Amino acid sequence: xxxxxxxxxxxxxxxxxxxxxxxxxxxxxxxxxxxxxxxxxxxxxxxxxxxxxxxxxxxxxxxxxxxxxxxxxxxxxxxxxxxxxxxxxxxxxxxxxxxxxxxxxxxxxxxxxxxxxxxxxxxxxxxxxxxxxxxxxxxxxxxxxxxxxxxxxxxxxxxxxxxxxxxxxxxxxxxxxxxxxxxxxxxxxxxxxxxxxxxxxxxxxxxxxxxxxxxxxxxxxxxxxxxxxxxxxxxxxxxxxxxxxxxxxxxxxxxxxxxxxxxxxxxxxxxxxxxxxxxxxxxxxxxxxxxxxxxxx
Amino acid sequence: xxxxxxxxxxxxxxxxxxxxxxxxxxxxxxxxxxxxxxxxxxxxxxxxxxxxxxxxxxxxxxxxxxxxxxxxxxxxxxxxxxxxxxxxxxxxxxxxxxxxxxxxxxxxxxxxxxxxxxxxxxxxxxxxxxxxxxxxxxxxxxxxxxxxxxxxxxxxxxxxxxxxxxxxxxxxxxxxxxxxxxxxxxxxxxxxxxxxxxxxxxxxxx
Numbered sequence: 161x162x163x164x165x166x167x168x169x170x171x172x173x174x175x176x177x178x179x180x181x182x183x184x185x186x187x188x189x190x191x192x193x194x195x196x197x198x199x200x201x202x203x204x205x206x207x208x209x210x211x212x213x214x215x216x217x218x219x220x221x222x223x224x225x226x227x228x229x230x231x232x233x234x235x236x237x238x239x240x241x242x243x244x245x246x247x248x249x250x251x252x253x254x255x256x257x258x259x260x261x262x263x264x265x266x267x268x269x270x271x272x273x274x275x276x277x278x279x280x281x282x283x284x285x286x287x288x289x290x291x292x293x294x295x296x297x298x299x300x301x302x303x304x305x306x307x308x309x310x311x312x313x314x315x316x317x318x319x320x321x322x323x324x325x326x327x328x329x330x331x332x333x334x335x336x337x338x339x340x341x342x343x344x345x346x347x348x349x350x351x352x353x354x355x356x357x358x359x360x361x362x363x364x365x366x367x368x369x370x371x372x373x374x375x376x377x378x379x380x381x382x383x384x385x386x387x388x389x390x391x392x393x394x395x396x397x398x399x400x401x402x403x404x405x406x407x408x409x410x411x412x413x414x415x416x417x418x419x420x421x422x423x424x425x426x427x428x429x430x431x432x433x434x435x436x437x438x439x440x441x442x443x444x445x446x447x448x449x450x451x452x453x454x455x456x457x
Numbered sequence: 458x459x460x461x462x463x464x465x466x467x468x469x470x471x472x473x474x475x476x477x478x479x480x481x482x483x484x485x486x487x488x489x490x491x492x493x494x495x496x497x498x499x500x501x502x503x504x505x506x507x508x509x510x511x512x513x514x515x516x517x518x519x520x521x522x523x524x525x526x527x528x529x530x531x532x533x534x535x536x537x538x539x540x541x542x543x544x545x546x547x548x549x550x551x552x553x554x555x556x557x558x559x560x561x562x563x564x565x566x567x568x569x570x571x572x573x574x575x576x577x578x579x580x581x582x583x584x585x586x587x588x589x590x591x592x593x594x595x596x597x598x599x600x601x602x603x604x605x606x607x608x609x610x611x612x613x614x615x616x617x618x619x620x621x622x623x624x625x626x627x628x629x630x631x632x633x634x635x636x637x638x639x640x641x642x643x644x645x646x647x648x649x650x651x652x653x654x655x656x657x658x659x660x661x662x663x
Contacts (some may be wrong), residue, residue, distance in 0.1 A: 381521055
């Protein structure tokens with residue numbers, strides 16, 4: 161957040177800057193709009209799950225966890241925008257204690273959201289995997305109690321890691337831990353989904369059906385993994401480059417696109433409901449009921 | 458964010474000044490970068506990264522579609538009802554298996570349970586599963602088809618059908634209505650307690 165405040169203060173300073181690779185500055189309104197949309201979407205998902213008793217199963221709780229982490233990420237951006245507005249209007253001091261503390265809290269909120277997203281996606285993939293390959297024992301493996309315990313453990317770890325990472329953010333092991341979570345999780349999810357896909361393919365072969373159906377499966381998988389990769393990899397690479405080669409001109413040019421990379425993460429929060437939660441017909445029906453009931457009342 | 462702040466933390470320890478411009482100095486600590494003598498294009502990392510990412514995703518997509526095309530499709534000469542049954546059983550995904558007491562409460566469940574075991578075995582031992590298929594599928598299949606078609610059936614019949622669903626990568630052309638429900642992503646089709654839900658899913662099936 162501080163860097164954005166400084167950016168606003170020194171936007172006209174041409175004496176020392178990366179004039180060859182100017183920072184790409186996106187209007188704050190775009191960020192604000194995307195964040196608000198993200199918060200609203202994920203809030204709808206949470207409301208739908210709370211209202212509809214049918215949706216209170218472990219699978220939907222994991223989707224709720226993903227919705228919460230996306231919502232936190234969007235909230236982070238909104239809070240940052242509000243603080244910048246206050247700063248520009250002169251209500252806040254640039255180096256005040258309150259602002260520093262607020263900045264720390266907001267940063268840990270962001271990291272909490274990142275880690276929460278990563279772990280929620282992993283848990284969703286693992287839950288689907290158990291549903292397929294251990295379907296008969298699914299109910300005994302994935303009970304409500306265990307699901308809630310797993311979610312509590314995940315969020316506690318994320319909270320602890322978020323606070324630790326913000327405190328020790330200038331240490332290299334922190335950065336390496338943070339950036340290595342991304343490829344690890346990607347590989348984990350890739351393995352699970354590809355194994356599930358292979359099973360479906362072997363079934364499809366027996367029925368002598370349509371490559372069209374399998375093509376749909378391939379498209380789904382590509383969308384799931386592709387959205388995740390496209391939205392997260394740029395930011396992870398930014399963190400890596402910032403730690404290891406801040407003075408390299410090539411790295412500096414990449415880092416000038418920081419706001420674009422940040423926006424991609426916001427877009428991930430907006431897209432995730434469409435590819436995870438809203439694919440469920442039950443949730444869509446609940447959502448429609450919520451809207452139409454509100455209209456009648 | 459925090460990573461950029463890390464650089465500023467380092468420099469703040471070094472600089473003793475507390476002037477108002479401390480921050481901008483800290484921020485631009487990493488600022489002055491010389492752009493002379495660049496061999497490649499200055500945005501080469503950006504371009505290389507995005508191109509690499511796109512290539513990776515497209516490669517992944519092609520690998521998945523290739524996986525769908527390899528191997529000759531199994532020419533199944535079984536009755537159409539058997540095929541229909543298999544297709545129906547693939548329809549919803551991630552079907553939640555029933556509670557054990559409900560699963561095994563009826564005699565018909567025995568057959569469907571054995572059928573489900575067939576599907577599970579199929580994954581591991583294809584040959585054994587084939588024999589399993591041909592003997593068990595037809596009988597229980599017809600029974601379950603009747604169960605599906607009769608509207609007055611209680612919910613357990615539907616649950617029996619639903620419980621061995623497998624993620625619906627496979628869709629049927631006959632029924633395009635579950636085109637959007639057929640992927641990895643939709644809900645478990647049946648909720649034990651709530652009839653309207655299961656009937657809705659049942660309607661989707663048919």
